[in-house]
Amino acid sequence: MSLHRRTVIKAIATGGALVGASVLMPKLAFAAWNKSAFEAKDQTAAMKALLGAENAENSSEVTLKAPDIAENGAVVPVTVSSTLADVESMSVFIQDNPSPLAAEFMIPAGTAANVATRVRMGKTSKVTAVVKAGGKLYSASKEVKVTIGGCGG
Amino acid sequence: MAKGILKVKAKAAGGKTKVKMMAKHIMESGQRKDKKTGELIPALFLQNIMVKLADKTVFEANLGPAISKNPYLSFSFEGGAKGDEMVITWTENSGKTATETAKIK
Structure with a gap:
């Protein structure tokens, strides 16, 4: 005890x-x-504050699973996974949200690079998953249409 | 300890542990207005969730207010056996923090 x-x-x-x-x-x-990253108003600034770079290489080894059309922007299921080796972190950005950075997941060694969560989306926007692996950034994005926004109310 | 807000389902199979968890939390975004006063409701959300197994961090999430109400997370890691206890610590943006435990099934 x-x-x-x-x-x-x-x-x-x-x-x-x-x-x-x-x-x-x-x-x-x-x-x-990371306060400045989570409070940044545009995606480039948020990425720079969080990951130290403004651009990530588009990679087919990063998979972002999200619906094409989200009926309810308050609950949008998002799954990020990657087949890259040495994944350190995975982040989700929603370009047109008031603060684009939605979440950052730390992936210690031994943990699968596959995380699912649910996010809020204010309106139709591009959703980007950024994976940091071996010190480099890789990304995948997808446009998600939102019929009812989930931020205001 | 106050009553937990986490609901955790963790299952060990084939040397891996799959975890699904949900926290009961309003995740106030700071964007909503109070309908009566017209003033913004201040943000209140979980900003960090850390999961440890035997003192080793197996998963950590930094969350923003853009995460849905009653946040749901699912992830898996290597190791873990039936009966092992995971220690999960969450922190709110208000500074409030708590630690809860969950057994792997």
């Missing part, structure tokens, strides 16, 4: 340390929540 308790406390402490680090030194903490 005491061991278990220690693990839990340790986990909390690590979580807290990450939050602190994100305020003080966003560059050093690899996995910290």
Whole structure:
């Protein structure tokens, strides 16, 4: 029991340390929540803030699964997967959202480069998945039509 | 500990563990207006979810307000066996954080 308790406390402490680090030194903490990237108003700026580059190479080894038409923009299922080796992170950008960066997933070694989630889309937009593998960026995009937006209301 | 917001289904098969999880959270985007006052409702969303197995991070997600209400995530990783406990820590943009555990089935 005491061991278990220690693990839990340790986990909390690590979580807290990450939050602190994100305020003080966003560059050093690899996995910290990147405020400037998440608040950026256009995709290029968000990509630059998050990944350090404005462009990613289009690659067939990155797969973005999303519907052609999303009836409800509040819930759009998106799956990102990649067959590339050494995937470090995968991010989802929605070009025409108020803040294009939707999510960033860290993929430690041993974890499959295949993540599914659900995103909100304000209107019809291009959705881009950017995969960072071996220090390089690869991407895949897809246009998703939205009939009812999910941001305002 | 407060009642958890996470619903986790993790299944180990063939040396891999497949995880599907859903957090019960409003994920307020900060774009919506209060219908009565016409003022913007401040954003409130989960910004980080970290999943650990035996002190090793197996998955981490940084989320923005563009993630749907009651965020759903699915991923899989190598390792993990039936009965192992995953430690999941989530952090809200308000700074609120909590740790929950889930057993692999």
